[in-house]
Amino acid sequence: MDTERALVPHIRDALTVACPATRDGVPSDAVAGVVPALVGSPASTAEAAALLAAAAAHDLAVVPRGAGLGLGWGLPPTRCDLVVDLQRMDQVIEHAAGDLVARVQAGTTIGHLASVLAQAGQQLALDAPAHATVGGVVATGTAGPRRFRYGAPRDLLIGLTAVRADGVVAHSGGKVVKNVAGYDIGKLFSGSQGTLGVITEATFRLHPLPVAVAYVTAEFGAAQRAGATAAVGAAAGSALVPSAVELDWPGGSSRPLRVGVLLEGTTAGVADRAKRMSELLAAAGGSPMVAVSPTAPPRWGQLPSSSMVIRATFWVGKLSGVLDAMVAASADAGVRPAVSGPAGAGVLYACLDPRTEDDAAARFVQGLRERLTPGSAATGPRGSVVMLAAPAEVLAAVDAYGPVPGAALMRAVKDRFDPGYRMFPGRLAGGS
Amino acid sequence: MTTTTVEGLVPRMREICGAANVITDPLELRTYECDGLTAHRSVPALVVLPATAEQVAAVVTACARAGVPFVARGSGTGLSGGALPHRDGVLVVMSRMRKILEIDPVSRRAVVEPGATNLSVSKAAAPFGLFYAPDPSSQVICSVGGNVAENSGGAHCLKNGFTVHHVTGLEIVTPAGELTWLGDGTGVTTGYDLLGAFTGSEGTLGIVTKIVVKLMPLPETVHTLLAAYATTSDGGRAVSDIIGAGILPAAIEMMDALSIEAAEAAVHCNYPPGAGAVLIVELDGPTSEVETELATVRALCEAAGATEIRAADDPAERALIWAGRKSAFAAVGRISPAFIVQDGVVPRTSLGAVLARIASLSEQAGVRVANVFHAGDGNLHPLVLYDDASPEQTVAAEELSGAILDTCLEHGGSITGEHGVGVDKSRYMPKMFSADDLDTMQLVRCAFDPASLCNPGKIFPTPRLCGEVPGHRRAPHPAVAAGLAEIF
Numbered sequence: 001m002d003t004e005r006a007l008v009p010h011i012r013d014a015l016t017v018a019c020p021a022t023r024d025g026v027p028s029d030a031v032a033g034v035v036p037a038l039v040g041s042p043a044s045t046a047e048a049a050a051l052l053a054a055a056a057a058h059d060l061a062v063v064p065r066g067a068g069l070g071l072g073w074g075l076p077p078t079r080c081d082l083v084v085d086l087q088r089m090d091q092v093i094e095h096a097a098g099d100l101v102a103r104v105q106a107g108t109t110i111g112h113l114a115s116v117l118a119q120a121g122q123q124l125a126l127d128a129p130a131h132a133t134v135g136g137v138v139a140t141g142t143a144g145p146r147r148f149r150y151g152a153p154r155d156l157l158i159g160l161t162a163v164r165a166d167g168v169v170a171h172s173g174g175k176v177v178k179n180v181a182g183y184d185i186g187k188l189f190s191g192s193q194g195t196l197g198v199i200t201e202a203t204f205r206l207h208p209l210p211v212a213v214a215y216v217t218a219e220f221g222a223a224q225r226a227g228a229t230a231a232v233g234a235a236a237g238s239a240l241v242p243s244a245v246e247l248d249w250p251g252g253s254s255r256p257l258r259v260g261v262l263l264e265g266t267t268a269g270v271a272d273r274a275k276r277m278s279e280l281l282a283a284a285g286g287s288p289m290v291a292v293s294p295t296a297p298p299r300w301g302q303l304p305s306s307s308m309v310i311r312a313t314f315w316v317g318k319l320s321g322v323l324d325a326m327v328a329a330s331a332d333a334g335v336r337p338a339v340s341g342p343a344g345a346g347v348l349y350a351c352l353d354p355r356t357e358d359d360a361a362a363r364f365v366q367g368l369r370e371r372l373t374p375g376s377a378a379t380g381p382r383g384s385v386v387m388l389a390a391p392a393e394v395l396a397a398v399d400a401y402g403p404v405p406g407a408a409l410m411r412a413v414k415d416r417f418d419p420g421y422r423m424f425p426g427r428l429a430g431g432s
Numbered sequence: 433m434t435t436t437t438v439e440g441l442v443p444r445m446r447e448i449c450g451a452a453n454v455i456t457d458p459l460e461l462r463t464y465e466c467d468g469l470t471a472h473r474s475v476p477a478l479v480v481l482p483a484t485a486e487q488v489a490a491v492v493t494a495c496a497r498a499g500v501p502f503v504a505r506g507s508g509t510g511l512s513g514g515a516l517p518h519r520d521g522v523l524v525v526m527s528r529m530r531k532i533l534e535i536d537p538v539s540r541r542a543v544v545e546p547g548a549t550n551l552s553v554s555k556a557a558a559p560f561g562l563f564y565a566p567d568p569s570s571q572v573i574c575s576v577g578g579n580v581a582e583n584s585g586g587a588h589c590l591k592n593g594f595t596v597h598h599v600t601g602l603e604i605v606t607p608a609g610e611l612t613w614l615g616d617g618t619g620v621t622t623g624y625d626l627l628g629a630f631t632g633s634e635g636t637l638g639i640v641t642k643i644v645v646k647l648m649p650l651p652e653t654v655h656t657l658l659a660a661y662a663t664t665s666d667g668g669r670a671v672s673d674i675i676g677a678g679i680l681p682a683a684i685e686m687m688d689a690l691s692i693e694a695a696e697a698a699v700h701c702n703y704p705p706g707a708g709a710v711l712i713v714e715l716d717g718p719t720s721e722v723e724t725e726l727a728t729v730r731a732l733c734e735a736a737g738a739t740e741i742r743a744a745d746d747p748a749e750r751a752l753i754w755a756g757r758k759s760a761f762a763a764v765g766r767i768s769p770a771f772i773v774q775d776g777v778v779p780r781t782s783l784g785a786v787l788a789r790i791a792s793l794s795e796q797a798g799v800r801v802a803n804v805f806h807a808g809d810g811n812l813h814p815l816v817l818y819d820d821a822s823p824e825q826t827v828a829a830e831e832l833s834g835a836i837l838d839t840c841l842e843h844g845g846s847i848t849g850e851h852g853v854g855v856d857k858s859r860y861m862p863k864m865f866s867a868d869d870l871d872t873m874q875l876v877r878c879a880f881d882p883a884s885l886c887n888p889g890k891i892f893p894t895p896r897l898c899g900e901v902p903g904h905r906r907a908p909h910p911a912v913a914a915g916l917a918e919i920f
Contacts, residue, residue, distance in 0.1 A: 098672060098781035099810070121678055141621065154625050155597055170872035171865065176777045178594070178809040179846040180583050180632050181853055181864055182891065183873040187596075187628030191621050208678030233538050239561075239649040240718050269721035313618040317538035346539075346618045379534075379543070380603055380642060384616040405613035406626045409606065412879035413624055428623050 011058045015040055018050035021088065029083055031063050032076030032392060036083040043088050045161055045169055045200040052198060053167025055082050061422050062165070064194040066107060066133030070140040073309070073389040074193060075400065078426035084198050086135050092116045093201065094175070101175050103159065103203040106135025117206060125150035125207040127301050135199040141191035144301040145244035145262060148236070148345040150207065154190035159203030162189055162196070165418040170197075177205045188413065194424040196417045210264035214274040217297050218281040218288035220257045227286020228257040229320040234280050235261045236316055236344035240273045245344025248299055249323075251336060259288070259343075260297055304338050308352035308361055308390045312368060314383035316346050322372065322383075326350060329367030333360045346383070361390060362398045369402050381405050438477040438500050438520055445480050445522070448490040453528070455479035464523055467508040467515040468570075471772075472855050476503070476517030483528045485603060485611055485641035492639060492886075493609030495522055501885045504639040506547060506578030509570040511773055512854025514582060514634045514890055521885075524639060526577050532556045533642070540647040541600065546577020546640045550584075553645065562647035565592040568850070569758050577640045583632030585850040587683040587757070588714070590808035592648070594850075596631040601644030604630065607637070607881035617644050629876060634852050635887040637880040651716035654682070655726050656750045659738040660707035664688050664803065667709040668784045670736035671807045674713065675780065677732060679725050683714040684808035688787075690767075691760050691802040691815065698763035701756030704740045711738075711807065712757055714750075760804040761815065768800070768817035770826075772833045775851040776840030780810040789839045790814055797832045799825065811849035812840070838863065853891045861893055871896060 015038060016022045025036035042048035055062050060081035065071060067087070086107035094103040097120035104113055111130030117123055127144025128137045136142070138160075143152040150156065159173035162185065172185035189199055220228040228247065235245045244262035249255060259281060263273045274292045282290050303309060314322045326339055326348075337350035350368070352361055369385040387400040404410070410428075414421075445454045455461060456478060465473040482488045495502040501521035508515055517523040530547035537560035542553055550571040553564040567586035568574055574584070579595045580602065592598075600619030605611055615627035630637050661667040667686050674681065687695065689708050695701050703710050713729055715722045726743075733741055744750040764771050778786045787803060790812075794801040802815040814836050818829035837847050837860050847853070847860045861870060870892060878898035880886070888895065 096779060096781065098676065099779040100675065101779070141625075151593075151597060152620070154621070154628050155593065164872060168868050168872065171869045172873065174844070174846050174864070176779055176810055176845050176849070178585060178589070178777050178806070178811045178849040180594075180850055181846050181848050181857075182861065182870070183633055183876050184583075184596075184629055184631075185872060185876070187625040187631075188876065190625045190628065192624050196624070208680065211678070237538065237540060237649055239652040241721075265718075265721045266724045269718060269724055272720035273718050311620075313616055313620040315536060315539035315541055315618065317536050345620075347620055379617075380601055380613045380644070381615075381617040383618050384620075384622060386622055401622055404622050405616060407623075408610075409612065409614075409626055409880060410624050413626070413876060416875040416879045 012038060014054045014058065015051060015082070018054040019047045025083060031065070031071045031080050031083065034077050034080045036063065036080045038081065039083045039085055041085040041088045045163065048084060048198055048200050049163045049167050049169045051084060052163045052165065055422070056166050056420070059420065059422065061425050063424050064135070064139070064198040066136030067109065067131050069129060069132050070136055070142070070193070073140070075395050075427050076392050077424055086133060086198070086200070089200060095120065096175070097122060100206040101158070101177065101203060102206055103175055103201060104134050105201055106199045107133050109133055110137060118209060121209050122206045123209045124156065124204050126153060126156060134202050138190055138199055138202055139193055145246050145342050147342045147347065148245050149241070149243040152190070154187050156204045157186045157190060157202055158205050160186035160189055160199065161201035162199050164197045165420065165423050173203065175203050193427050195414065195428050196423060212265060212267040212270040213294060214263045214270045215293050215296055215300070216261045216263065216274050216277045216281060216290065217293070218259045218290045220259070220286050220288045222254055222256055224286030224288070225257060225323055226320065227284050227288060228259050229323065231259045231281045231284035231288065232319055232343045233316060234284050235259065235277065238277070238280055240277050240280070242277070242344070244342060246300070247340060247343035247348065249339040250299070251338055258297065260300065299340065303340065303349055304351045306351040307354040308356060308394065309388045310337070310350040310352070310365055310368065311386045311388050312348050312350065312372065312383065314346050314372065316344060318382070319343055322348065325368055325371035329364050329371055332367045333364035335360050335364050337364070358391070358394045358397060361394050365398050438522060441494055441498055441500060441522065442478065444494045445478065445491065448487050448494070449480050449482050453481040453483070464505070464517055464525070467505065467510040467513060469511050469513045469854070469856055472513040472516050474517050474519045476523035477520050479523045479525055481525045481528050485605065488524065488639055488641050489605045489609050489611045491522065491524055492605045492607065496607065496609050496883065496885060499883065499885065501888050503887045504577070504581070504635050506575030506581070507549065507573045509574040510578060510582060510852065510854065511775070512848065512852040512856040514852045514854035516855050518888065526575065529641070535560065537562060542645050542647055544576050544643050544645065546580070546643060547575050550574050550576055550579055557647045561650050563650050564645055565598055565648050566595045569761070576643050576645070580631050580640050580643060581633070581635045582850070582852045587685055587806060590684060590806065591680050591682045596628055598646045599627065599631055599643060600646055602627055602630060602640055603642035604638040604640050607883070607886035611641070619646070634854060634890055636877060636890055638886060653719040653722045654714065654716040654750065655722055656744040656753050657713045657729060657733065658703070658742045658744070658753050659711045659713070659733040660704035660740040661709045661711065661736070661738060664709040664787050665784045666737045667711040668787070668807065670711055670733045670738070671783070672781065673732040673736060674729055675808070677728055679728060681713050681729070681808060682716040683712065684806070685712040685757050686710065686805055686807040687757060687760060688803040690800060691764065691804045692756070694763040694767045694802060695756035695760050697766045699755045699759045701752060703756055707739065712753055757804070764802050764815045764817060770818055770820035772816040772829055774812065774814045774816065774833055774836055775848045776812050776837050776845055777849040778810045778812065778840050778843045778845035780808070782843040782845070783807065783810060786812070786839055786843055790836055793832055793835050793839070797828050799828050799832050801832070806849070809849070810845065834860070855890055858891055858893045861891070
């Protein structure tokens, strides 16, 4: 740990000149257990740039932070001298309602942004916690149930301002939805988890808030896995344009399964589509209990509070095999994960009880990966199994990411953007 | 790196692709001298037509070892010179790799080779009730690989998004000649979204050899309305009102009087005579939603002063409405000896002001401009009409084109919405981006292609020298030390 070095007075002075709101780190600033020497809270992109330039001059390891919700997800930093806290940059800079576009500072919370946009009947069509920051959501690629229709942050992001590790400010994209001028640096920063630079502003395309919504749910008995699988496929492939197709399977193999479909649109349209979606789910087999409600069912889009989260991605046609693999890998490892997520979009999260033994968690991840072995050299990858969150000891023992396609190119990108490996060092992995 | 001349590569290329698929004859080489933007021409030194991903990798490896630049080309329909050959380089033509490798109707995914035409994907998916959403006007011939390079849109991308939203996996040959996949095939990324960054990189980061695309269920109902207006600003008001009502149509297109005149001459689309503008609005989706929206859209179009509204409810009528729009670029050839197509974008709310500015610029320059545009997303396609036999007119047309892009940028827009920068618009990049912005983009270029051999001279006005990577590593993470993973 190099934290001692950052406390050398002249380093702190240099950082304070760059960004007056710089203070000593305290235990509550810890990033996955690592307490930073200093925390700087820039008020503008220019201050963030000055702070990063000063950090570069003194070879400091830097971790960007929004609300801090994602910091515990993933590998801890190998060192952390400076946390760049974006929460003072909390302004919606521009909401061009007629253009369905908003430009916001990175520290703006999803909840604040939503309240501003709602005044014009608009929304950022992402499901993320209200107190998460937009910068954090982009950097972690957070997306919930409506990933099915609207995609992940990368699909809604049309412009980005970021400060590079060397303090240089870079923009890409713009504030028009349709734009192919230059490389899309916003894509690169999506999911970068703070390892390429500090996101300071983001511009998003917006969507109108729907007039009406309906949640259509189908509860399947534990023995009716095939019915639930078919229902997910039918909903996801229907022309009824669902916004979300979720599967919720708490407690694993011996429990019932719930398929949930979100429909958004006009009052008359949603009523008609909900009726037809109910018929579609009922026809999938397995005699489910089907219900329609204007409010979300319990646990909608929420993972159980757990310290271990594994994400499996797949082609939705293989869902049945994925669930089989979950059952088999659970039995082998002696764990009972709660499985849920946007199955219609080819994503499921398996959440393990926080008390799960480290090696059992590791066996589960490995077992799942072996069974899913998606794709082949000829077809290319068809999915992945990634351990998103776990205690540091587990993450250190498991290959959390597995084989990551393009890992060598990711490393080459990292080499160029952050040759000193100072931006959230140790956070991201590319399997070999 | 050894330095071999491109001629020296011919025997190796013949070994890789077969003698019949290596073109050295000067006359044949000339047929590849330009893409869809004929104003830029450059005869390649060598053309190869590989048939497999492995052949592409071998071709690129040979080029990389010899230090010879290479350019990939799909169907050659690009409108920015993105596939303009390098005169001392190899043109890698992907047209033999045109198979639809797989369709998985339940997963709604197709795996295709890069030379497959855009429309062939939708045709192959149609029996399953599915289609491939991006639909550039050239979709009958343009290739999916070219669409990936350009991040192509099309009239219906307003609702469905661009190529980047529909590609969930790519197999590429890196500029060093290595085959690798980007993305896990599902569209969910782990780490940097290289899949997204590669899409739209205009062939400068590698060559695509396989593409996994999303397929969408065919919409249950499609309604197309054509509304005629006295002026484009009346039509523009209808557009704003429709969007303001919270409706996101599949497409909203507009044509002005001059482009209507051209389309009428070319395809006799029988648009309302005397219209100063026509607006085409297409709604698609579940029947119950579309019927509700249709009534609203019709009312808003009338309220904005439509002089006539036509509805097309069957495919034949719809095709007639679209025929005029889709033929517009080619049609202006009938009313002008030469024309420049621009591709600027402005915020939708600035459309009126920008069109007025274009009209006054056009008048000042004495050069006619026909406007065809994707009104829903503010993507303009001004067609600058001139006589290329007149050097003065040619200069005036080029200046006017540049002034139109300046206007787009003044309104917070972009120099290109879907055609790409290529060679054509690289000189405008510094007007849209700072030197630091461009430098940052070129860091990506340097990561993928430090030797700058892959489609060099495109996008960026000034190439960046990549130099050595000044990296230094810290103590390894335990998982790295254990050989489990590579961490950064």
